[in-house]
Amino acid sequence: MFENVRMALVGLGSNKLRSVLTMLGITIGVASVIVLVSLGQAVDNFVRQQFLGIGTNLLIVFPAENAQGETRRLTTEDAQVLADPFLVPDALAVMPQRSVNRTVNVEGRELDVRVLGVTVDYMPVRNRTLTAGRFFTREEYDSQARIAILGPDAARRLFPDGQDPIGQNVRVAGITFRVEGLLNSVGGAGFGPNDDDTLFAPLTTVLNRLSGDRELTGERPISTIVVQARDSDSVDQVAQQIRQTLRESHQISFRAEDDFQIFTQTDLLDSLGNVTGLLTVFLAVIAGISLIVGGIGIMNIMLVTVTERTREIGLRKAVGAQKNDILFQFLVEAVTLALIGGAMGVTIAFLGTLAVSALLPDLGAGIQPSSVILATIISFAVGVFFGIYPANRAAGLNPIDALRYE
Numbered sequence: 001m002f003e004n005v006r007m008a009l010v011g012l013g014s015n016k017l018r019s020v021l022t023m024l025g026i027t028i029g030v031a032s033v034i035v036l037v038s039l040g041q042a043v044d045n046f047v048r049q050q051f052l053g054i055g056t057n058l059l060i061v062f063p064a065e066n067a068q069g070e071t072r073r074l075t076t077e078d079a080q081v082l083a084d085p086f087l088v089p090d091a092l093a094v095m096p097q098r099s100v101n102r103t104v105n106v107e108g109r110e111l112d113v114r115v116l117g118v119t120v121d122y123m124p125v126r127n128r129t130l131t132a133g134r135f136f137t138r139e140e141y142d143s144q145a146r147i148a149i150l151g152p153d154a155a156r157r158l159f160p161d162g163q164d165p166i167g168q169n170v171r172v173a174g175i176t177f178r179v180e181g182l183l184n185s186v187g188g189a190g191f192g193p194n195d196d197d198t199l200f201a202p203l204t205t206v207l208n209r210l211s212g213d214r215e216l217t218g219e220r221p222i223s224t225i226v227v228q229a230r231d232s233d234s235v236d237q238v239a240q241q242i243r244q245t246l247r248e249s250h251q252i253s254f255r256a257e258d259d260f261q262i263f264t265q266t267d268l269l270d271s272l273g274n275v276t277g278l279l280t281v282f283l284a285v286i287a288g289i290s291l292i293v294g295g296i297g298i299m300n301i302m303l304v305t306v307t308e309r310t311r312e313i314g315l316r317k318a319v320g321a322q323k324n325d326i327l328f329q330f331l332v333e334a335v336t337l338a339l340i341g342g343a344m345g346v347t348i349a350f351l352g353t354l355a356v357s358a359l360l361p362d363l364g365a366g367i368q369p370s371s372v373i374l375a376t377i378i379s380f381a382v383g384v385f386f387g388i389y390p391a392n393r394a395a396g397l398n399p400i401d402a403l404r405y406e
Contacts, residue, residue, distance in 0.1 A: 022301045023341030025294025026382060030345025030375045032287030035352050037374075038367050040280030044273060057092075057232055057265070058125070059239055061225040061246070064261040072250065072259040075219035076207070081249045082225060088241045090234040095121045095226040098206050104199065105171040106158045113154060114198045115172060117206025117222075125228050126195075133166045133181030141202045144209065148177040152185045153197035170199075175209055177201065235264050291378065294341065295386035302334050302390035330394045334387020335380060342379025346372055 061082075063073050079096035082088050098117040103110050120138050122128065136147045150158065150165055159165050165179045177199075185196050201210075207220045215221055229238040239262050246260055346367075353367050 018301065019337065022297050023294075023337060023344065025290055025297045026338050026341030026379060027294075027345040027348065029287060029289075029291030029294050030342045030379060031348040031352065032290060033284050033378070034346065034349035034367060034371045034375055035356075036283040036287050037280060037371055038349070038353055039356065040276060040283065041368065042366070044276040044280075057229040057235055059227040059229065059235065059242065059265075060263045061227065061242060062261045062263065064259055070259075073215065073221040074223070074225055074260065075215055075217070075221055077217075077219045078246060078249060079222065079225050081245055082227060082242060084245075087245045088227070088238060090230050090238045090241060091227050092230045093121045093125050093228040095119050095125050095228075096203060096222045097224050097226060098203055098211060098221070099223045100206065100211050102173040102210060104158060105174075106168075111157055113158070113172075115206060115210060116195070116198050116200050117203035117210075118200055119203055122200065125226060128186070129184045131182045131184050132164075133179070135181050136202050141204055144204045145202060146175060146177045146205060146209070147201060148172070148179045149181040149183060149200040150179055151183050151194075151196040151198045151200070153194065154199050155182055157197070172199065172201075173210055235266060239264060291382055295338075295382040298334055298337055298383065299386040299390060301337075302330060302387055303393070305333070306330065306390050306394040326394050327391045330391035331384065331387050334391065335383035338379045338383030338387075339376070342375050345379075346375050349375075 061074065061078075063071055065071050074096075076096060079094055082091065083094040085091075088094070095118065100115050100117075101112060102115050104113040120136065120141050123130075123135055131152070133149075135149060136145060140147055148170060155165050158170060159168070165182065168179050169176050170179060171177070183195075183200070203222075207222075211220075213221060227238060227242060229235045242262055243258065247258065250259060252258065349371075350367055357366065
């Protein structure tokens with residue numbers, strides 16, 4: 001075995017340029033597969049962390065069309081029903097939200113801004129923190145205080161000159177609000193619009209001062225209801241409790257469809273995993289085409305090598321070499337060629353991943369040991385698959401004809 005490897009290395013060394021060009025296809029293929037798989041995993045992990053960063057064990061209740069094509073909006077009464085610990089005992093918090101788009105005037109400048117009415121539970125439920133100022137209190141919530149909390153993007157749009165927003169007044173739809181806090185950035189991850197480019201206010205203020213519409217029952221409509229389960233194991237149970245409670249509250253018959261939808265983080269993360277997984281596989285398959293090209297190159301160069309060494313093969317057979325000895329020798333050469341190319345590909349992939357990490361440090365890209373093992377297996381398989389035909393052809397040469405070959 002070691003002697004065959006030594007002879008393979010000597011053979012590759014005698015034609016350095018040809019060997020390097022032959023290995024180039026394998027090198028590019030292995031590097032591409034490793035980099036794309038690593039980036040796919042990094043993107044998947046990054047987005048998952050972004051979703052988990054907006055809160056844990058969350059369920060979002062949305063209004064939906066019923067069988068008649070009608071949409072029944074959620075109301076504050078629905079949120080109160082879900083907050084009943086006897087009806088939804090495994091819910092840790094229930095937070096109704098109302099989203100409206102309003103014109104905000106700051107020092108004569110008018111901007112369209114998304115305004116989100118929330119409760120005092122917003123920060124712990126959505127895992128947000130303040131970078132400056134404070135959040136509104138329970139007393140301010142109950143008194144419909146005109147307090148604004150800004151997301152980082154909204155703060156930059158409303159105060160582009162770098163002025164400190166804390167304590168400043170802004171007019172939302174003609175009503176004066178005082179900015180009391182600045183929230184941390186969560187990026188684009190979340191359920192729906194970007195919360196970084198949002199003005200937050202007490203839900204009571206938004207419902208009574210910025211939105212005057214009511215349902216026929218007199219209840220105030222809301223956009224969504226965010227429910228936080230006690231732990232990850234009770235998310236599905238909470239979803240079932242919410243569904244049963246709202247169906248009874250909405251008086252939905254046994255066979256009728258729900259007029260609401262319930263989404264969980266688990267559902268979204270599973271869907272995300274399926275999308276990123278398919279994308280990663282698709283990109284890896286495309287990159288794998290270069291592996292096939294590299295394998296064909298190995299087969300081609302090994303056929304040339306067999307032709308060039310025909311007399312050598314005949315001489316070895318004449319002195320007693322068996323067919324399996326010749327087969328194994330040339331197969332080892334093909335595998336060695338593929339493994340060296342694969343090692344070069346791993347090195348290039350490692351350097352490429354380091355470059356991506358330097359450019360995008362938040363992505364956390366890195367080569368997994370499983371990727372290196374996979375690259376080694378692929379390189380070995382390519383060497384065997386594309387080397388078996390030339391090796392078998394060399395082993396099948398007639399020694400007399402081989403010795404006569406010029």
